[in-house]
Amino acid sequence: xxxxxxxxxxxxxxxxxxxxxxxxxxxxxxxxxxxxxxxxxxxxxxxxxxxxxxxxxxxxxxxxxxxxxxxxxxxxxxxxxxxxxxxxxxxxxxxxxxxxxxxxxxxxxxxxxxxxxxxxxxxxxxxxxxxxxxxxxxxxxxxxxxxxxxxxxxxxxxxxxxxxxxxxxxxxxxxxxxxxxxxxxxxxxxxxxxxxxxxxxxxxxxxxxxxxxxxxxxxxxxxxxxxxxxxxxxxxxxxxxxxxxxxxxxxxxxxxxxxxxxxxxxxxxxxxxxxxxxxxxxxxxxxxxxxxxxxxxxxxxxxxxxxxxxxxxxxxxxxxxxxxxxxxxxxxxxxxxxxxxxxxxxxxxxxxxxx
Numbered sequence: 001x002x003x004x005x006x007x008x009x010x011x012x013x014x015x016x017x018x019x020x021x022x023x024x025x026x027x028x029x030x031x032x033x034x035x036x037x038x039x040x041x042x043x044x045x046x047x048x049x050x051x052x053x054x055x056x057x058x059x060x061x062x063x064x065x066x067x068x069x070x071x072x073x074x075x076x077x078x079x080x081x082x083x084x085x086x087x088x089x090x091x092x093x094x095x096x097x098x099x100x101x102x103x104x105x106x107x108x109x110x111x112x113x114x115x116x117x118x119x120x121x122x123x124x125x126x127x128x129x130x131x132x133x134x135x136x137x138x139x140x141x142x143x144x145x146x147x148x149x150x151x152x153x154x155x156x157x158x159x160x161x162x163x164x165x166x167x168x169x170x171x172x173x174x175x176x177x178x179x180x181x182x183x184x185x186x187x188x189x190x191x192x193x194x195x196x197x198x199x200x201x202x203x204x205x206x207x208x209x210x211x212x213x214x215x216x217x218x219x220x221x222x223x224x225x226x227x228x229x230x231x232x233x234x235x236x237x238x239x240x241x242x243x244x245x246x247x248x249x250x251x252x253x254x255x256x257x258x259x260x261x262x263x264x265x266x267x268x269x270x271x272x273x274x275x276x277x278x279x280x281x282x283x284x285x286x287x288x289x290x291x292x293x294x295x296x297x298x299x300x301x302x303x304x305x306x307x308x309x310x311x312x313x314x315x316x317x318x319x320x321x322x323x324x325x326x327x328x329x330x331x332x333x334x335x336x337x338x339x340x341x342x343x344x345x346x347x348x349x350x351x352x353x354x355x
Contacts, residue, residue, distance in 0.1 A: 005183055006176040012252045016172070017068035021095055022051040022060045025180045028190045028324075034292040038313050042322035044190050045295065046181060049331035054098070057330035058205045059091035061173030062165035067092075067099055069169050070159035077158035079104035080165075083276060084132070084354060085116030085300070087330060088164050093126035104129040104158060110276035115298055117355055122337040124346030132350045166204030171245035174208020175215065181324075182216035193220045193324040197312070199305035200224030200233045200266050205328060207241035210264055214257045220324075224266040225308035227301050228275050235261035269311065270304040281307040295327060302329045 002024060007014045027047045035043030051060040070078055078096050082089040084107045093103035103126055110116065161167065185192055196213075200206045206224040213222055226233045239261045246256035272279035282303035289295040289306055297303040309325050343355055 004176050005179040006172070009179060010249070010252065010254045013249065013254065015252065016065065016248070017072040017169075018064055019068040019071070019099065021064050021067075021098075023053070024051070024061075024176075025184065026050050028181070028184055030190075031293040031295075031325075034288060037288075037292060038310070040313060040320050040323060042191060042193075044193065044322065044324045045293070046177075046196075046324060046326045048177070049296075049327045049329050051330075053332055055091050055094050055330050055334075056332045057087055057091065058174070058326075058328035059088050059165050059330075060095070061177055062167075062170030062204055063091060063095050063173075065169040065172045066161055066165055066167060067095055067101065070101060070161075071099060073159065075101065075157075075159040077102040077104060078161055079106070079129075079158045080161040081106045081108075081163045083108055083110035084351070085110055085113070085119045085276070086163075087119065087301075089128075090119050090123045091330070092161060092165070093123055093128045097126050101159075102129065105131070107132050110300075111278075112354060113299070118334055118338055120347065120351060120354060121341040121343060122334045124341045124343045125337050127346050130348055130351070132348065162202065164202030164204055166202035166207070166241060168241065168244035168248055170204045171208040171211070171241050172248065174205050175212035175245060175249070176208075177205075177326075178209045178212025178218065179216050182213070182218055185218070190324070191322045192218070193322045194320050195220055195312070196222050196324045196326060197305060197309040198222065198224055198326040199301040199328055200226045200238070201228050201301060203233055203238040203241055205326070206233075206264070206266070207238045207259075208245065209326070210238065211242040211246055211256070211259055214259065214263070215254075221265055223308070223312070224264070225270050225305040226266050226268050227271060227304045230268065233266060235264035235266060238264040238266070267308055267312075270308045272304070276300050279304065279307070281311065285310055296329065296331060298329050302327065 031043040078101050089105045096103040209222045239259045242259040250256050278299040285307035286297040286303040
């Protein structure tokens with residue numbers, strides 16, 4: 001694997017805990033047919049769906065820094081949170097087991113689809129320790145209860161990973177992603193985009209791209225398309241995450257720009273009824289991306305992000321030359337995991353009603 005662009009540009013950051021899980025750099029590709037239909041000269045995609053063959057998508061870049069930190073600190077277990085169909089929980093569990101760590105997660109319900117069921121079947125192969133709570137609104141209390149229970153039982157303190165892997169160390173994965181893209185632009189792999197679109201969930205990916213693009217002096221805006229409640233995805237949250245990641249880099253001697261809320265762009269018109277709820281715009285975007293671009297999208301995150309890009313093109317009052325969509329869904333084939341799944345053994349009884 002090639003050296004991370006972050007490490008190449010800033011050699012002192014090589015001392016940061018890191019484990020190679022991803023196949024980097026991920027390619028950039030032109031969506032010629034779709035771009036032609038939309039009347040835009042250059043429509044590009046950053047294929048982070050191809051970050052790894054075990055399980056790809058945007059979580060892998062984050063986990064390279066997060067799980068390495070857990071190992072370096074001597075933890076044996078990791079725990080995180082997410083919806084029952086969470087790609088983050090699945091990716092964390094798969095790669096934690098790969099590194100000899102035991103995965104734990106607090107789960108809350110979301111609308112059930114066949115994709116959610118496939119994620120659960122694949123998750124069962126990691127034999128995670130799972131706890132199902134009644135709703136996402138009960139999550140803060142359940143997290144406190146879980147930590148108190150561990151303390152009272154004197155259990156070994158596991159390493160906590162925020163939802164979506166959006167911790168300061170996780171953000172470093174997408175600082176590197178932005179620097180990687182800048183190098184691809186310098187190499188002539190694609191032109192400088194007018195704007196970059198990405199799904200905005202827990203904001204770790206967006207924050208890293210915002211900080212990394214400033215460090216690389218890329219003048220194009222990073223536009224996050226909100227797919228979760230506004231309390232989780234907003235400019236204040238994203239800017240705070242970026243600056244906390246920047247503090248880690250500054251401690252390595254890197255000159256890091258400050259990111260303010262006004263440096264973060266998040267559009268709110270694609271969320272629809274709520275998290276995990278499909279929208280008509282998202283469904284149309286999913287179908288167009290598949291038919292004309294060969295991209296597989298999901299209703300929860302990437303279809304809404306791509307719908308935001310399509311709407312931006314349709315509403316633009318000025319000619320657009322090049323746009324980039326950052327694809328964050330894993331395209332790894334889950335069928336081998338699904339085929340070996342034994343949900344009766346790998347999942348708690350409370351989950352069987354979902355399957």
